[in-house]
Amino acid sequence: MMKLIAMSIMALSLMGCSMVKEVKPWEKETLARPIMQFGGIHPEVTKFESHVYFSKEASRGGSGVAGGGCGCN
Amino acid sequence: MFKKTIYSLLLSSITLLALETGDKLPQNIQDNLKLERDKVYVIDFFASWCKSCKKELPLVSKVYNDKVVEVIGINVDKKQTDGEKLVADLALPFPVYYDSEKSMVETFDPMGFPAIYYVKNGKVLHIIFGAVDEIDKQIVKDIKEIK
Numbered sequence: 615m616m617k618l619i620a621m622s623i624m625a626l627s628l629m630g631c632s633m634v635k636e637v638k639p640w641e642k643e644t645l646a647r648p649i650m651q652f653g654g655i656h657p658e659v660t661k662f663e664s665h666v667y668f669s670k671e672a673s674r675g676g677s678g679v680a681g682g683g684c685g686c687n
Numbered sequence: 688m689f690k691k692t693i694y695s696l697l698l699s700s701i702t703l704l705a706l707e708t709g710d711k712l713p714q715n716i717q718d719n720l721k722l723e724r725d726k727v728y729v730i731d732f733f734a735s736w737c738k739s740c741k742k743e744l745p746l747v748s749k750v751y752n753d754k755v756v757e758v759i760g761i762n763v764d765k766k767q768t769d770g771e772k773l774v775a776d777l778a779l780p781f782p783v784y785y786d787s788e789k790s791m792v793e794t795f796d797p798m799g800f801p802a803i804y805y806v807k808n809g810k811v812l813h814i815i816f817g818a819v820d821e822i823d824k825q826i827v828k829d830i831k832e833i834k
Contacts, residue, residue, distance in 0.1 A: 638792075638793075638796070639797060639798065639799050639800040639802070640732070640734065640763040640789065640792045640797075640800065642736075642800075643734065643736045643764075643765065646736040646737065646738070647736070
């Protein structure tokens with residue numbers, strides 16, 4: 615019984631996070647599509663949409679990752 | 688029953704290792720690619736959706752046409768027709784193996800695309816992952832070093 619428990623602990627520890635399947639380079643066909651790029655298929659459309667958003671909501675930000683700097687613009 | 692489950696869990700935790708420099712290709716791969724002895728081969732993995740591959744392939748073709756080295760392309764598109772279209776569009780002069788079932792690429796297990804393997808006598812001599820500017824010049828340089 616102890617042997618089985620030890621084996622099951624070993625199995626679980628060896629498995630680790632292997633249940634999460636890694637996306638291999640040759641499986642990235644969908645990720646390589648233009649629509650999957652950061653900012654959408656046409657970044658200028660995203661820029662325009664965010665302009666409409668901040669004009670309507672009178673607020674901006676929170677839609678991306680800050681690149682540093684003073685944030686005064 | 689419980690023992691069987693534990694054993695299968697243990698087996699599932701063992702992952703296949705990627706081919707690295709110095710490793711020997713499995714015999715079935717050597718047979719499928721019809722590799723001849725004492726010849727250096729460049730095995731180039733590519734796909735139609737891979738932009739860097741599309742950039743590199745004409746340069747690899749140039750190297751092949753200049754008879755610098757034997758080249759074998761391995762296309763990994765899900766649909767073989769996509770691969771065939773790319774091969775036709777770029778007029779690739781070297782033989783291409785269509786690996787839509789992924790048996791070849793899973794054995795090599797490259798960590799990036801495009802992936803180029805230099806192979807001689809079934810042994811991996813050097814590997815290049817990812818896009819390289821002027822890959823033709825790089826291949827010529829590598830082949831000089833290998834020979």
